[in-house]
Amino acid sequence: ETGVTQTPRHLVMGMTNKKSLKCEQHLGHNAMYWYKQSAKKPLELMFVYSLEERVENNSVPSRFSPECPNSSHLFLHLHTLQPEDSALYLCASSQGSGGIYEQYFGPGTRLTVT
């Protein structure tokens, strides 16, 4: 595997389910990001994890819970989601987060909440 991978690519879940999205980067980077892309809206940064910082967008509901066990893996745990959470969830990585580094994106997980 090369670059940034995400699994699953598609996910349909009910509002009472618990699921997790997984992201893995094979670039030797030290920072990882979760973005949400809703229809007709720009990408919104949800979380940043790096050796330098952990940043959370305060507008992200607590039903989204990130986990970063090491610099290569990032998870997004989902529980009791709402239909408006249906979106494309994109993971990205960069060499670091405190400096200026180019970000590379995974293919995304298309989430549908029923």
Next chain:
Amino acid sequence: GIQVEQSPPDLILQEGANSTLRCNFSDSVNNLQWFHQNPWGQLINLFYIPSGTKQNGRLSATTVATERYSLLYISSSQTTDSGVYFCAGGEETSGSRLTFGEGTQLTVNP
């Protein structure tokens, strides 16, 4: 935080035509990237260009940091160029964090 404005929002071209996409920033940025999102959602890096001009095949980009804008040029467009083009920038204090524009939806017809 900064605001990122992209224009035009939609663009329809005939194959072979040239086009210019623009990105304006509300404040100075020192981290700027252009991406192409294909129909399957994958964001593909086009340019990392906080300033200056870069070229890659039929695509080129210019950023004028002092005037807070960037341009993406597509020459001799092909149907495979269709998709959404995003620019994203980061402020000095934001490190590598990016704020995205709303994108330009490009359709190239055969």
